[in-house]
Amino acid sequence: MSSSGELVELRFLGKVGYGEALDLQRSLVEHATAPYVLVLEHTSVITIGRRGDAANILDARDVPIVETDRGGDVTWHGPGQVVCYPIVDLGEDPGAAKAHVCKLENALATVVRRVADPAVVGEVGRLEGHPGIWVNLETDAPRKVGAIGVRSVRNPRGIRRSMHGVSLNVDCDLQAFRSIVPCGLSRPVTSLSDLGVTMAIREVAELVGHEVAEHLRPGSPVRSVQVMTGLTGIEGAQPVSLKRLAQAGVDATTSLSISQRKPEWLRSMVRLSDAVSTTRSAVASNRLVTVCEEAGCPNLSECWSDGTATFMVNGADCTRRCGFCLIGTAKPEALDADEPRRVAQAVAELGLAHAVVTCVARDDLADGGASGVANTILAIRTTSPDTQVEVLISDCKGDGPSLDVIFTERPDVLNHNIETVARLQRAVRPSAGYARSLGVLARAGQQGLVTKSGLMVGLGETMDEVAETLSDLAAVGVKIVTVGQ
Numbered sequence: 001m002s003s004s005g006e007l008v009e010l011r012f013l014g015k016v017g018y019g020e021a022l023d024l025q026r027s028l029v030e031h032a033t034a035p036y037v038l039v040l041e042h043t044s045v046i047t048i049g050r051r052g053d054a055a056n057i058l059d060a061r062d063v064p065i066v067e068t069d070r071g072g073d074v075t076w077h078g079p080g081q082v083v084c085y086p087i088v089d090l091g092e093d094p095g096a097a098k099a100h101v102c103k104l105e106n107a108l109a110t111v112v113r114r115v116a117d118p119a120v121v122g123e124v125g126r127l128e129g130h131p132g133i134w135v136n137l138e139t140d141a142p143r144k145v146g147a148i149g150v151r152s153v154r155n156p157r158g159i160r161r162s163m164h165g166v167s168l169n170v171d172c173d174l175q176a177f178r179s180i181v182p183c184g185l186s187r188p189v190t191s192l193s194d195l196g197v198t199m200a201i202r203e204v205a206e207l208v209g210h211e212v213a214e215h216l217r218p219g220s221p222v223r224s225v226q227v228m229t230g231l232t233g234i235e236g237a238q239p240v241s242l243k244r245l246a247q248a249g250v251d252a253t254t255s256l257s258i259s260q261r262k263p264e265w266l267r268s269m270v271r272l273s274d275a276v277s278t279t280r281s282a283v284a285s286n287r288l289v290t291v292c293e294e295a296g297c298p299n300l301s302e303c304w305s306d307g308t309a310t311f312m313v314n315g316a317d318c319t320r321r322c323g324f325c326l327i328g329t330a331k332p333e334a335l336d337a338d339e340p341r342r343v344a345q346a347v348a349e350l351g352l353a354h355a356v357v358t359c360v361a362r363d364d365l366a367d368g369g370a371s372g373v374a375n376t377i378l379a380i381r382t383t384s385p386d387t388q389v390e391v392l393i394s395d396c397k398g399d400g401p402s403l404d405v406i407f408t409e410r411p412d413v414l415n416h417n418i419e420t421v422a423r424l425q426r427a428v429r430p431s432a433g434y435a436r437s438l439g440v441l442a443r444a445g446q447q448g449l450v451t452k453s454g455l456m457v458g459l460g461e462t463m464d465e466v467a468e469t470l471s472d473l474a475a476v477g478v479k480i481v482t483v484g485q
């Protein structure tokens, strides 16, 4: 069992899809060596626990329904609700799971008592036989303000850990609960705002995260990371802005000016060797795009001299505008169905032992461009069965089935870059997200793929933040990391 005094990793992740959060939890159960407490907000979803009754979903309308492996019946999650998933060792005590539930309920009750007017909420706590957090328990009409549903699982190393957790209604649409029989009970549901609390959801999330950490690991130090995400409230591609960097706490006045001449040791010289010419002609004759050229990579001649090139599929134009990237952002063209064959042809011509395939983000396509990547892996496997295939993929908007289209082709290395630390995500890659990228890597790792990620340094992050990011990548099972600039 984790001892008191062990560092608790507390992560405020912003808005995260239910499936992405589930992938993250499963990976943390398997790989994390420290207790993790995830605090987040879901997009609208109705979930049914293992003992749930589908008849308790009265009218889902267009809200997705997910069957999940926690205890409990039907519930709703969505905007305006704080969700907390602690992944901690439970130990072997037979009563540990029950004690874990009690601690979570006590943590939530503590938060409600701290923020709400006692005259309004009355007695707060658990209602015998009805899991969750209730207010006005002294009356004959108690109302439910928080839900609980946990699971105890054993990871491949035999360690028993917790999954799932608690949710607290802060300022959500209570109508959403009218489309279900929450937890199979015909009792009223309320929220903190309904109870007169005017605190922002972010502040309540902070309280929930810290109370849960303290209740589960009393007195332990807590390492808290707040994700600045581009996913909440930002529509479509947004350019990076110095303003966003400033909002994230980067002091531009102490940074290197973009016009300042870089030190000599940082400059790489172009070497036009025979190997560079051979690679260039294989790329040109097969009408291919390389990220090396499109992104103006300074290492082009070094890599091409070694017979390494990174082929870029799904076109030369991206639907996103990450601030560090030189890839074009015009409206992308339709996918070229012959492109996978031509990439495979170039790989064979160059006799590559290890082929790297990357892609632009194609948010205009239903599968985010996954089929183009999958077909390219398949084509290389067919023409060059001994060549190792590494793919550097986009997040496919975190859509599990789309990602699985790529994973099913079993690339030798599945690379997805997290790019920067949690605090700088919104400034650097506003259409992507820290939790989403961890979720992509977690899902790939659970399917037995070797996962790799990369991050840039020199954007204003601190060494501690780099260490936190590396810890999070390790905790979801990432095996290889590149650090660039």
Ligand code: SF4
Pocket (backbone or CB within 6 Å): 318, 319, 320, 321, 322, 325, 326, 327, 359, 360, 361, 394
């Ligand atoms: S998603 Fe990838 S290719 Fe598109 S702008 Fe961002 S880094 Fe560049």
